[in-house]
Amino acid sequence: MPTKRARSVWTASCSAAALACLSIPAIADGAPRTDKNAARVVPLTTRVPLNGVQLEFGLEGVAGLGALGGPDRDTVPTLDTTFTLDEQIDEAVRGTLFTRRQTGLYFQLRTVDNTRTVTTTKREAVDLSGSRLFLSITGKCLFRNEDPDAYCSYTPGADVGEADVNPDTLLPENFEFDSTFGRVIQRETHEALTAPGFQRGSAATGEYPGLVVDLPNNGYSFSELRGDRNGISRYENVETRPIATMSHVEQRLYSNSDEATLDRTIRGAVVLKADEWTTEALVTQGLAWVLPSFDARLPETGEAPNLGISNNLFYAANNTRLPEDSFTAYQSGVAWVSHPETPPTSAAETPVAWANTIWLGFSPVRDIAQSTSYRFDRTGTRDIVESEFTQGGTTGQAGEIIEGQLTIVDNLTDQLSEIDLTSIDDLFVQSGADVTSEDAIREVTSQEVSDYRYVPHLSFSGNRTSGNSVLRYYTGLIVGDDINAYAGGDVQVNTETGWEAFAGGTFYSDPDRDYFSELSASLSRRVALGAESSLRFGVSGSVELDRPEVDGTVLEPGEGANLVDVVAGYRRSNLGYTLRQRFSDVGTDENATSTTLGVNYRVDQRLSLTMEVTPASTEDAYISARAGLAWKLRDAADAPTLRVQWAKIDYDYGNDAIGQPLETSEQTLLASLQMRF
Incomplete structure (x- = not known):
């Protein structure tokens, strides 16, 4: 699920700028008509967004592979993919009221992220x-209840070697002692230790009181001589899963002499994973089939119905804010507009339409687990x-090795006691140490695992749509482990002189990495x-108010708490150029900039080429180069389109321990075939 970003200046256009009113073909009074011919239906009047797909009457299916x-x-x-299983339109003028009823049954199958690592x-x-x-x-025993002529070991016996060392950390683990401190040993074992060189014990007696600890990792220092071997790598793994839905859509259009209204109700069955069927999810799915539908039916006025319905009515119905990347279980809303008394001559004169919608469905949330390991x-x-x-x-040249004391815990008194080595009869000590060094590569692996699941989501959205502006307001609840309530609004304005403006804000009660104010x-x-x-x-910008801080171990292109984009573009005929200057993390110690140049060329009606390059950037992650093409496979408006895009993404993780830059990059290839039939 991609993170929400600031609206681009190129997309801040008002969808309700058209002036024309749609004229519904005249129908004999009281004569209902079932129209199976999509050519006789204006597409805008039947357009319905469903789970990210724009449906239209007569559309048999949509597929994206x-x-x-x-x-x-x-x-x-x-x-x-979306498949139309059944659809129908019935139109009639009964008395002085025009009525159209549009129904459809649709099956959809879409892959979504399940786990991203x-x-x-x-x-x-x-x-x-x-x-x-x-x-x-070793030497004569000093412990209570022991024969004073017996021999004891004053060290635990153990041989900690390579087999007892963790192969990644090179630290000892899971080793066992052969003998314990104070254990009585045979005299033959004691005498075997006196042979030249270090002896752990005696094979004849099977006793090994000596202690050998081999530690390849006591610590490390960073090597400047081999600094050319330093580096960093990034690997991404995404596992997807399919989600299937079956949805019934009903849309009714009414018009009398004064106004027109539209109501729309969608009821869908969403197939979730077994562990996603919580009590709240079951209730959500059940409500989809029992909640009532909005009814926008108008009264008759006694005058002939006006069939010149403003486009703004249909724009308002589709300007509803629907949760992104979500699946609809229930949606019902109503839109209304008054007929103009005189034909509009400009966008500003078109009538204002309103719409309100309740939406109930399932939206993605993710559980993020981070871990760090080293080897x-x-x-x-x-x-x-x-x-x-x-x-x-004591029977030979002991030197300084027998000078000192041993500190032990007295088993009878549980008190610390000290043993003077010189008080041990027939004492023999072996003591040695090697200091080693070897070349190694220290690898630190940081991993972020995002597990996605779908949870119930309730939303209310309304809008005011005119010929040159759209005002939206919305609120809702995302019911995950905790309830995340939100409210917000936005406004878009277009002018006839070519200006486009957008401003909006959303505020969450429990912000996370994906849903934040x-x-x-x-x-x-x-x-x-x-x-x-x-x-x-143009210029665009965004400010993240309360998004949780990220630790920087996982870099993503487009990240930044405070963003400003300045964009300019020039087009002549089939050739266009763009220049973009981006400022990220504005007002913080991590502020960064990037400069991007782009060119796009439409070769003919079927083939378009695009290319972008970012020659300068101080951002932690950015797309340094990108090239793509879009090719229609035949000369038709609904022809299948092949899209291919190559991109190079650069990542900057700062410096290593000796001051060298830690940078890496990846190349991606995206290919898709989009079909409408």
């Missing part, structure tokens, strides 16, 4: 320091850089320079 992949991500197939691995060359410790202390990849030989070993006892605005203008050339320029 595609795949997104690249060397640094798994290839993910995508599917978005982004793995980032940082590699830095290090000099790994290690050690080998050798120790044994060492040993790339060189383990060399001994310093070594020392001494052995001796935000303010956005844009302003742009198109200036005609001739019959085949035009200039367009």
Whole structure:
């Protein structure tokens, strides 16, 4: 599920700018008509948005097949299909009221994200320091209840070697002691330890009181000599799942001599995963079939109905704010407009239409889990850089190794006690240590796993649509683990001089990474320079008010708390150029900029080419280059269209431990085939 971003200045256009009123073909009084011929129906009057697809009467189906992949991500197939199983339109004028009833049954199947995993691995060359410790202390027993002529070990016996070391962290784990501190040993074992070189014990007696601890990782330092081996990589894996829906759509249009109204009701069955069927989800799905429909039926006025219905009525019905990436279980609303007394001569004179809609369905939320792990990849030989070993006892040259004390816990008193080594008869000590060094690569892997699930969502939306403006207001509840309530509104304005403006804001009670409070605005203008050339320029911006902070381990293009985009474009005939300057994280210590140049060329009616390049950017993640094509497979308005886009995305993770930049990039290829039939 993509994160919401600021509205582009190129898309802040008012959908209700058309002036014409749609004329419904005259029908004999009282004679109902069932029209199966889509050519006789104006598409705008039958257009219904459903789960991201624009339905029209006569449309048998829509299919989108595609795949997104690249060397640094798994290839993910995508599917978005809609099939019309049944549809019908009935029209009639009864008395002085025109009535049209449109119904349809639609099956949809779409793939959505189930799990998204982004793995980032940082590699830095290090000099790994290690050690080998050798120790044994044996002699006559000093402990209570022991034969004073018996021999005891004053160290635990253990051999911690490579088999006991975690292969990733190179730290010891899960090792066992062969013997315990204070264990009575045979005299033969004690004497076997006196042989030259370190001895753990005696094979003849099977006793090994010596302690050997081999630690390849006592610590590390970053290597500047091998800094060329430092780097970072990013891999993305997305698993998708299908969601199927079956939806019944009913839309009724009424017109008398004074006004026209439209009501629309959608009831859908959404197939969710088993663990998504919570009590709230079951209630949501059940309500879809029992909630009443809005009824916009008008009274008869005694005068002939006006069949010249303003376009704004249909625009208002479709200007409803529907939750993005969601599935409809229930939707019912009404729109209304008054007939103009005189034909409008400008967009500003077209009548104002209103619409209100209640929507109930399922929207995606995600649970995010982050983890960090590290490992060492040993790339060189383990060399001994310093070594020392001494052995001796009270019967020989003991030296300093027998000077000192042992601190133990007295089992009888639970008190700390100290043993003076010189008080042990026939004492023998072996003590040694090696300091080692080896080349290694330290790998730190950060992983972010997003698990998506669909939860109930209730929304109310209304709008005021005129010929040059749209005002929307909305509120709703997203019922996840916690209820996330929101409210907001936006306004779009177009002028006849080419100005387009947008401003809006949404506020959430429990903001998260995807649903957060935000303010956005844009302003742009198109200036005609001739019959085949035009200039367009604009600025847009957004402010994130309460989006939770991200830790920076997973970078995404387009991120930024405060964004400003300045855009200019020039088009002449089939060739267009764009220049974009982007400012992100404005007003913070992390402010960044990027400059993007673009060109697009329409080769003919079937083939279009686009290309963008960002030669300069200080953003953490951005699209440095992009190229694409759109090709209609035949000469027809509804011909299948093949779209292919290649993109190169650059990521900047700052500097490594020795000050070198940590940067990487990935290339992606997106291909899709879109069909309407």
